[in-house]
Amino acid sequence: MGTLAIRLTGAARVFSTGNGRVPAFSGLDLEVRRGEVHALLGPSGCGKSTLLRILAGLDHLSAGELTLPRHSDGRPAAGIVLQDAHLLPWLTVADNVALGLRYRANRAVAAGRVDELLEVLGLAELADALPAELSGGQAQRVAIARTMLVAPPLLLLDEPFAALDPLTRRDLQDWLLRVRDLLDLTIVLVTHDVDEAIHLGDRVTLLRGGSRGTVGTWDTREVDRNSEVLAATRHDLLARYAATSDEPSTVVPGPPLGTNGGGRLAPVAAR
Amino acid sequence: MSDRPPAWRVRAARVGRASTGLLVALLLWWLVTDVVAAPGDMLARFSPLTAAPAIVALFLDGAGLVHVSVTLERLLAGIAIATLVGVPVGVAVGLSRRLADYTGALFQFLRMVSPLAWTPIAIVLLGVGDLPVVFLVAVAAVWPVILGAAAGVHALDPGWLQIATTLGASRRERLTTIVLPGIRAHLATGLRVALGTAWIVIVPAEMLGVDSGLGYAILDARDRLRYDELMGVVLVIGLLGFALDGVAQRTSARQRRRRHTRPAAPDAAIEVIEAPVDLARTR
Numbered sequence: 001m002g003t004l005a006i007r008l009t010g011a012a013r014v015f016s017t018g019n020g021r022v023p024a025f026s027g028l029d030l031e032v033r034r035g036e037v038h039a040l041l042g043p044s045g046c047g048k049s050t051l052l053r054i055l056a057g058l059d060h061l062s063a064g065e066l067t068l069p070r071h072s073d074g075r076p077a078a079g080i081v082l083q084d085a086h087l088l089p090w091l092t093v094a095d096n097v098a099l100g101l102r103y104r105a106n107r108a109v110a111a112g113r114v115d116e117l118l119e120v121l122g123l124a125e126l127a128d129a130l131p132a133e134l135s136g137g138q139a140q141r142v143a144i145a146r147t148m149l150v151a152p153p154l155l156l157l158d159e160p161f162a163a164l165d166p167l168t169r170r171d172l173q174d175w176l177l178r179v180r181d182l183l184d185l186t187i188v189l190v191t192h193d194v195d196e197a198i199h200l201g202d203r204v205t206l207l208r209g210g211s212r213g214t215v216g217t218w219d220t221r222e223v224d225r226n227s228e229v230l231a232a233t234r235h236d237l238l239a240r241y242a243a244t245s246d247e248p249s250t251v252v253p254g255p256p257l258g259t260n261g262g263g264r265l266a267p268v269a270a271r
Numbered sequence: 272m273s274d275r276p277p278a279w280r281v282r283a284a285r286v287g288r289a290s291t292g293l294l295v296a297l298l299l300w301w302l303v304t305d306v307v308a309a310p311g312d313m314l315a316r317f318s319p320l321t322a323a324p325a326i327v328a329l330f331l332d333g334a335g336l337v338h339v340s341v342t343l344e345r346l347l348a349g350i351a352i353a354t355l356v357g358v359p360v361g362v363a364v365g366l367s368r369r370l371a372d373y374t375g376a377l378f379q380f381l382r383m384v385s386p387l388a389w390t391p392i393a394i395v396l397l398g399v400g401d402l403p404v405v406f407l408v409a410v411a412a413v414w415p416v417i418l419g420a421a422a423g424v425h426a427l428d429p430g431w432l433q434i435a436t437t438l439g440a441s442r443r444e445r446l447t448t449i450v451l452p453g454i455r456a457h458l459a460t461g462l463r464v465a466l467g468t469a470w471i472v473i474v475p476a477e478m479l480g481v482d483s484g485l486g487y488a489i490l491d492a493r494d495r496l497r498y499d500e501l502m503g504v505v506l507v508i509g510l511l512g513f514a515l516d517g518v519a520q521r522t523s524a525r526q527r528r529r530r531h532t533r534p535a536a537p538d539a540a541i542e543v544i545e546a547p548v549d550l551a552r553t554r
């Protein structure tokens with residue numbers, strides 16, 4: 001079934017706040033295969049962003065185990081793109097994309113790659129533009145290009161299209177699928193949008209509300225092509241999404257709950 | 272057909288009003304010294320009618336220019352020192368909450384002490400001459416620079432630092448590629464405030480033990496009972512300060528345009544240092 005890019009077992013992240021210890025997520029098992037687009041779906045506050053930040057090395061687990069590709073200095077070999085582009089307003093598009101070249105960690109990356117990447121990603125005409133001159137969709141493409149320049153085998157996208165209008169979002173989704181075919185990437189995509197998860201994801205994992213593990217994982221590779229299966233999967237996911245969104249978020253992490261809710265449609269057991 | 276007047280007209284009207292204000296002030300000055308005051312009065316000696324020719328004479332014989340250039344040199348030296356000290360301190364305080372906690376009260380205290388209060392100490396330690404003047408200017412200018420740099424760090428987008436981190440930037444690399452370029456707009460505002468404060472401080476500072484500069488020129492004119500010259504120097508001080516602020520304002524406005532960030536109000540730069548950005552653990 002292909003080798004794994006990420007394996008998380010019994011993972012938890014607990015924040016100590018003024019009101020006690022608040023789990024962002026707990027009892028989480030997750031496996032992401034190399035080369036797949038793995039969509040993470042879940043109600044607000046279930047810990048999706050926190051999980052992605054941990055995968056990117058910006059935060060750490062409180063408990064559990066995480067295996068993923070790493071650089072020689074121990075840093076996860078993962079690039080992250082956030083909901084907003086966070087481009088540096090004083091640099092042109094080309095210089096923003098080239099930001100990684102200014103860091104010693106990427107001295108192996110060839111400078112010529114910037115032009116190549118701008119070309120491949122359809123951003124060549126924008127090379128000399130300033131971020132303030134870009135539309136939201138263009139800015140987000142530049143942000144993705146900036147992360148891809150340093151060639152992380154793992155690309156983490158935290159609701160990258162959520163702030164865009166529906167038409168632009170559709171455009172960028174298709175763009176991402178094309179880019180992903182061109183470059184050999186493993187992508188973890190966080191989204192609120194069931195349709196986006198099905199459309200972009202090879203597999204979809206639904207995280208449980210109340211920060212307690214996952215409901216299950218659905219294989220959606222063939223779903224797009226078969227409208228009946230699509231409708232059924234969509235229906236199933238939406239129903240479970242709604243159900244888990246209503247679960248109260250208890251503050252104290254209890255015993256680990258089952259991580260595989262077993263959807264009617266080919267839910268893939270964690271292996 | 273817009274009912275709003277074109278931009279050049281709005282600007283011309285503004286300039287017109289500003290000029291009117293200045294002219295009225297000039298007229299009042301003249302009224303007080305030449306109409307209200309009796310001819311033999313002390314007040315009559317400060318008349319604009321004598322100040323104008325006196326200042327022309329001062330510049331024609333070269334002394335005026337020397338005073339101006341000496342003052343500007345001391346000003347720039349003081350500002351340069353304030354920048355060299357203030358930027359690293361401001362950035363450090365902006366980045367470290369702990370450091371901000373340690374220094375917050377201390378800085379507020381020091382900032383409230385008029386730089387001129389340090390004069391005797393400056394003279395004891397640095398002797399008489401340029402050094403104490405430059406020192407006092409630097410002391411006056413360093414606070415707005417520190418606060419501007421710290422405010423700039425607080426205004427940084429945490430996303431920039433996080434992205435840089437995931438791109439493999441070291442702490443130092445984040446400092447040079449994100450923090451320093453990212454605070455330029457706030458720093459420009461801080462420097463503008465610093466320049467204004469320094470300009471106010473440098474004149475009295477030059478009244479202490481130096482024999483050149485605009486502050487000295489005022490005392491010198493007084494000692495020679497040349498009140499016409501004294502008023503002329505006051506005018507030059509005001510004009511130069513006006514011009515300096517104009518230049519600083521333009522520079523900082525250009526910085527703001529370049530960064531497409533909201534203008535940093537001088538008041539914002541004066542805010543108490545808090546909520547630092549953590550470079551090490553970019554949350």
Ligand SMILES: Nc1ncnc2c1ncn2[C@@H]1O[C@H](COP(=O)(O)OP(=O)(O)OP(=O)(O)O)[C@@H](O)[C@H]1O
Nearest residue numbers: 015017022023024043044045046047048049050051
């Ligand atoms: N630094 C932090 N300190 C304390 N609590 C935090 C911190 N970061 C996240 N949390 C908490 O952890 C939980 C999960 O947050 P997270 O942002 O990961 O959720 P999310 O699934 O991304 O939500 P959304 O869909 O709204 O983006 C929330 O309850 C949040 O309040």
Ligand SMILES: [Mg+2]
Nearest residue numbers: 048049050158
């Ligand atoms: Mg989130």
